[in-house]
Amino acid sequence: MARVIDPYALLGLERDADDRAIRAAYRRAVKTAHPDRGGDAEEFGKLQAAYDLLKDPVRRKVYDDTGYDPQLVDPKQLKGLMMLETLVNDFILDLREPGSFDPVAAMRRKLSDDIVKTRFHILELERHRSRVRKHMDRLGRRPDTDVLGSMLRARSQSISEAIKNAEAQIEVIEEAYQMLEGYSYEMEPLEIEARAAE
Structure with missing residues (x-):
């Protein structure tokens, strides 16, 4: 890793x-x-x-x-470390008593949720880019200048960049998640029994 x-x-x-x-x-x-x-x-x-x-x-x-x-x-690993640093700060500031909740599991859940949200965002961007491209295909061009075509091409390019950035963000989140492999957290015995009873 x-x-x-x-x-x-x-x-x-x-x-x-x-x-x-x-x-x-x-x-x-x-x-x-x-x-x-x-x-x-x-x-x-x-x-x-x-x-x-x-x-x-x-x-x-x-x-x-x-x-x-x-x-x-590695720069990608450094970004993953910075992401974990934020999550560590969150659980340090959590007012619950240590041992009463599992911060490692909470960090994994947060990272998993972030991956799902980012993938959904990519799908939305891809749908939007597809609509822009379909408009471009149907748009007749003016003989002298193609202002609308230029705007649509610029918008399509901007969306493509946003997709690349979101994909890079997923790689960083996955890197942070991978850094959590092998960690466990010892819960207080009463908390474990209470969870089992639920």
């Missing part, structure tokens, strides 16, 4: 590598990856980010303990 760049793997290092080994591995890697030497700029950026993390003892310790560093995370 995690698409965080592993700085150790990227530089070909063991987890216990010292500063000298990190520096040497970085220098070897950038010889061919540097854009001035025909390398890929994106790959070079990843190497630089990995090196920056490993040479910073605090960031390295956090990465070693958590497997996470915000500068090495």
Whole structure:
């Protein structure tokens, strides 16, 4: 699931590598990856980010303990994390007693509902775009300027962009949902019994 760049793997290092080994591995890697030497700029950026993390003892310790560093995370995963952050804030602010409700299940439900709503929105947009295109097909054009045709084409393009954005939003929501895999929440025994009795 995690698409965080592993700085150790990227530089070909063991987890216990010292500063000298990190520096040497970085220098070897950038010889061919540097854009001035025909390398890929994106790959070079990843190497630089990995090196920056490993040479910073605090960031390295956090990465070693958590497997996470915000500068090495895939952008889509970062958006998913930001979405989860909002949901975490919601359950932290919930006034119910911890253990009396399952915040993990609540977050999953919210994300599932958001996916359904976004898919419904896409269907509505697709229907609207189809109507616009049908109007375009039936519209006779003026010989000099096609003001109405231009407006309809622009509207169709705008709707297509909105559909792409909604599809990207679904990917982010699915990423956030996937991050919740493997989590469970321990409910208070009385709450579990009360739920079973219902």
